[in-house]
Amino acid sequence: xxxxxxxxxxxxxxxxxxxxxxxxxxxxxxxxxxxxxxxxxxxxxxxxxxxxxxxxxxxxxxxxxxxxxxxxxxxxxxxxxxxxxxxxxxxxxxxxxxxxxxxxxxxxxxxxxxxxxxxxxxxxxxxxxxxxxxxxxxxxxxxxxxxxxxxxxxxxxxxxxxxxxxxxxxxxxxxxxxxxxxxxxxxxxxxxxxxxxxxxxxxxxxxxxxxxxxxxxxxxxxxxxxxxxxxxxxxxxxxxxxxxxxxxxxxxxxxxxxxxxxxxxxxxxxxxxxxxxxxxxxxxxxxxxxxxxxxxxxxxxxxxxxxxxxxxxxxxxxxxxxxxx
Numbered sequence: 001x002x003x004x005x006x007x008x009x010x011x012x013x014x015x016x017x018x019x020x021x022x023x024x025x026x027x028x029x030x031x032x033x034x035x036x037x038x039x040x041x042x043x044x045x046x047x048x049x050x051x052x053x054x055x056x057x058x059x060x061x062x063x064x065x066x067x068x069x070x071x072x073x074x075x076x077x078x079x080x081x082x083x084x085x086x087x088x089x090x091x092x093x094x095x096x097x098x099x100x101x102x103x104x105x106x107x108x109x110x111x112x113x114x115x116x117x118x119x120x121x122x123x124x125x126x127x128x129x130x131x132x133x134x135x136x137x138x139x140x141x142x143x144x145x146x147x148x149x150x151x152x153x154x155x156x157x158x159x160x161x162x163x164x165x166x167x168x169x170x171x172x173x174x175x176x177x178x179x180x181x182x183x184x185x186x187x188x189x190x191x192x193x194x195x196x197x198x199x200x201x202x203x204x205x206x207x208x209x210x211x212x213x214x215x216x217x218x219x220x221x222x223x224x225x226x227x228x229x230x231x232x233x234x235x236x237x238x239x240x241x242x243x244x245x246x247x248x249x250x251x252x253x254x255x256x257x258x259x260x261x262x263x264x265x266x267x268x269x270x271x272x273x274x275x276x277x278x279x280x281x282x283x284x285x286x287x288x289x290x291x292x293x294x295x296x297x298x299x300x301x302x303x304x305x306x307x308x309x310x311x312x313x314x315x316x317x318x319x320x321x322x323x324x325x
Contacts, residue, residue: 033079036129083109175294193221199256216296
């Protein structure tokens, strides 16, 4: 499911991006999407930690965008791999109704009909949404750069496939390490996953890890962020002494390292650092996602589970679509 990621980046860099006119007429960017597509909004929302943005980025993972955010100065980027995600379609319809400018990243579906092909970054179909993250994420980043929303060097994007190829051995090593550790610390039930802790800048990566372990490995994990967890949750964990492995996102940069180290020195549970390779934030988000994607498949295979089986998600979506009409 994840072996094509460097190629996905290369292909995405050549995709055309729809135009939005002058960036000066916009006051905000809303990125709407849910699930494996929705994590793109979380990633984009945190990129201003490292890159200069001309507009605030507001991720929305809901069937509607808050009405107070919608007007003619609102730019919306809808991300849906299938193009048929009911929550994303609902957000798009509401945004269009209130005069927002809406563009999309998708492989097809109803989203193309709603927006028109000229308003879409069209990515290749045929992948599970969670396995198409490079298509979705890099297409969105490329769009933001071309629109003048994000000041990100072209070299950062063009060097990505080479950086991923160069780091593949490290990614595989960390993925196997994570899989082995989670497997050995999991309880007899298949469902109890790890606690995943990251600093605020990389907290969306902890959310992505939680998603991957849920969909592929069928495990319920917990995602936490520091410094906030050091002001509340650490008490609960230390007092209850829960026998649960903690995975720590080690991105090897400040102030993340200092905050995480201080937290871990006061933390009483067992933990394992997950070393995330990369020379910049975009590389680290992709490499970390790659690690947890692979690790979750390794875990599923080890436990005799089918990582592609997401029947509860399909049932939920069918029921929601039926109710929405």
